[in-house]
Amino acid sequence: MSPNQRDRACGRVLKAVVLSAIACACVSAAGCGDHPPGDSAARSALPPMQTPVGPIPGPERQPARPPNPYHGERGGMTEGRTLFVHFNCVGCHGGRAGGGMGPSLRDVDWLYGDTDAQIFNSIAEGRDQGMPAWGTKLNDDQIWKLVAYIKSLRTPDEPNPPS
Amino acid sequence: MTRRLRFPLLGAMVGGAVAAVSCGDPENMLSPAGSAARRIAHLGWFVLLTFSVVTIVMWGLVFWLAARRRGTLAHHLPWNAPEDRRWIVIGGFAIPVLVLGTIFVVMLKSMAAFPMGDDEMHATAAEVRVIGHQWWWEVQYPAVRAQDTIVTANEIHIPAGRPIDIELRSSDVIHSFWVPRLHGKVDLFPGQVVNRIRVEADAPGRYYGQCSEYCGPQHAHMLLLVSADRPADYQAWLDRQRAPAAAPGQAFAERGREVFMTGQCALCHSIRGTEAQGKVGPDLTHIGSRAGIASNSLRNDTASLAAWVTHAQSLKPSAIMPNITAFTGEDLRALVAYLQGLK
Numbered sequence: 001m002s003p004n005q006r007d008r009a010c011g012r013v014l015k016a017v018v019l020s021a022i023a024c025a026c027v028s029a030a031g032c033g034d035h036p037p038g039d040s041a042a043r044s045a046l047p048p049m050q051t052p053v054g055p056i057p058g059p060e061r062q063p064a065r066p067p068n069p070y071h072g073e074r075g076g077m078t079e080g081r082t083l084f085v086h087f088n089c090v091g092c093h094g095g096r097a098g099g100g101m102g103p104s105l106r107d108v109d110w111l112y113g114d115t116d117a118q119i120f121n122s123i124a125e126g127r128d129q130g131m132p133a134w135g136t137k138l139n140d141d142q143i144w145k146l147v148a149y150i151k152s153l154r155t156p157d158e159p160n161p162p163s
Numbered sequence: 164m165t166r167r168l169r170f171p172l173l174g175a176m177v178g179g180a181v182a183a184v185s186c187g188d189p190e191n192m193l194s195p196a197g198s199a200a201r202r203i204a205h206l207g208w209f210v211l212l213t214f215s216v217v218t219i220v221m222w223g224l225v226f227w228l229a230a231r232r233r234g235t236l237a238h239h240l241p242w243n244a245p246e247d248r249r250w251i252v253i254g255g256f257a258i259p260v261l262v263l264g265t266i267f268v269v270m271l272k273s274m275a276a277f278p279m280g281d282d283e284m285h286a287t288a289a290e291v292r293v294i295g296h297q298w299w300w301e302v303q304y305p306a307v308r309a310q311d312t313i314v315t316a317n318e319i320h321i322p323a324g325r326p327i328d329i330e331l332r333s334s335d336v337i338h339s340f341w342v343p344r345l346h347g348k349v350d351l352f353p354g355q356v357v358n359r360i361r362v363e364a365d366a367p368g369r370y371y372g373q374c375s376e377y378c379g380p381q382h383a384h385m386l387l388l389v390s391a392d393r394p395a396d397y398q399a400w401l402d403r404q405r406a407p408a409a410a411p412g413q414a415f416a417e418r419g420r421e422v423f424m425t426g427q428c429a430l431c432h433s434i435r436g437t438e439a440q441g442k443v444g445p446d447l448t449h450i451g452s453r454a455g456i457a458s459n460s461l462r463n464d465t466a467s468l469a470a471w472v473t474h475a476q477s478l479k480p481s482a483i484m485p486n487i488t489a490f491t492g493e494d495l496r497a498l499v500a501y502l503q504g505l506k
Contacts, residue, residue, distance in 0.1 A: 102485075
């Protein structure tokens with residue numbers, strides 16, 4: 001190898017090293033976002049929704065509802081679980097409400113809001129893209145039991161939780 | 164490959180190509196069944212033949228050159244000798260301009276034959292409205308009186324020999340309407356955009372189409388049937404479809420009606436003339452008269468109907484139809500009998 005050739009080879013190696021260093025820097029800069037370390041495996045790639053989109057844009061225009069009579073009541077949650085299976089909510093939302101062809105009810109994302117009244121309205125009036133209006137089939141009492149069951153998901157009170 | 168095999172194989176390939184073109188299977192754009200599709204097929208054949216000629220000439224030149232060029236550069240003129248430049252001018256410029264220019268003009272002529280402008284297309288109300296859903300086609304025949312409007316799904320009937328305007332919309336994502344034997348593709352857009360397509364079938368027959376814009380995991384199971392009927396049959400079909408659902412004739416089907424109304428079916432599906440007014444899934448008023456279910460991905464028979472009700476998510480995963488398994492066998496059979504009776 002002549003000195004001239006050696007110089008050229010060294011130059012090529014140096015160029016490759018510099019370029020890969022830049023590439024590494026870019027990748028790590030893109031990779032280290034603002035999420036806390038150690039949390040990435042447990043969470044999906046998308047951040048949780050901060051505000052529900054609601055059925056129509058603008059301020060809330062849903063009927064107001066009284067507080068859930070079964071709030072925090074074990075009996076209501078268990079009956080809600082029975083209704084959840086009996087009326088085939090499991091057909092779309094999954095056997096333990098973890099999602100199937102319909103959205104998961106166990107996760108933190110609530111497109112139409114997660115208050116008792118908002119969940120009641122989602123069940124009673126139906127939502128876009130597949131949720132039928134159950135208000136014609138279920139009475140208010142049954143819907144409140146379903147709401148109680150849905151709110152109990154991921155809490156120690158959940159009846160028949162996934163093992 | 165032996166020399167003996169070469170000609171039979173070539174013959175089989177040509178024969179296969181001819182058979183594919185001429186056998187007229189339901190989605191073959193090279194066997195057009197309407198004036199619009201014929202114009203597109205003619206253009207396709209013209210372009211195919213032109214490019215075949217160009218390809219054959221170019222390969223001939225390559226082989227000729229390969230066979231002819233021997234020896235060193237000293238025996239040949241350099242590439243940039245003045246007398247060789249005319250090859251670049253003729254072969255690299257004049258001939259491509261001529262060929263591509265001709266194709267461009269022929270294509271413009273074909274396009275000019277279609278109704279293009281909004282004014283022309285929207286001068287009259289469309290007879291049929293098609294709304295794309297993930298993953299099925301809602302079909303409406305709008306009428307002046309709301310109760311005369313026909314709502315059905317996945318199956319369009321048109322009179323043979325008469326152009327029909329179809330209005331295209333989408334409820335969710337972009338779909339594309341393509342019945343290859345009748346016309347080219349036109350997209351269905353969500354929102355305010357309303358497209359139109361004017362189709363005409365020469366003769367009565369069944370023409371299949373398919374969503375041709377990827378619209379999600381079940382895009383391939385979004386088939387559409389266009390049935391071209393004789394004018395009298397078309398009118399009879401319209402009259403039948405306009406009527407509300409007939410009451411079930413026998414006790415078994417009546418039991419099926421009860422299962423439908425008291426179970427979850429009625430929440431998502433409509434059957435005109437009953438209390439079932441769900442708007443989530445396809446209208447089932449005359450489901451028994453349709454050729455297919457699940458957007459024509461299954462035949463409309465007893466086994467498919469029962470399988471679809473209990474295991475839609477296995478047949479068409481993530482379709483909007485859930486698995487509904489909480490039936491007794493007798494109830495399921497009654498339900499299927501009721502649906503089949505909705506002619």
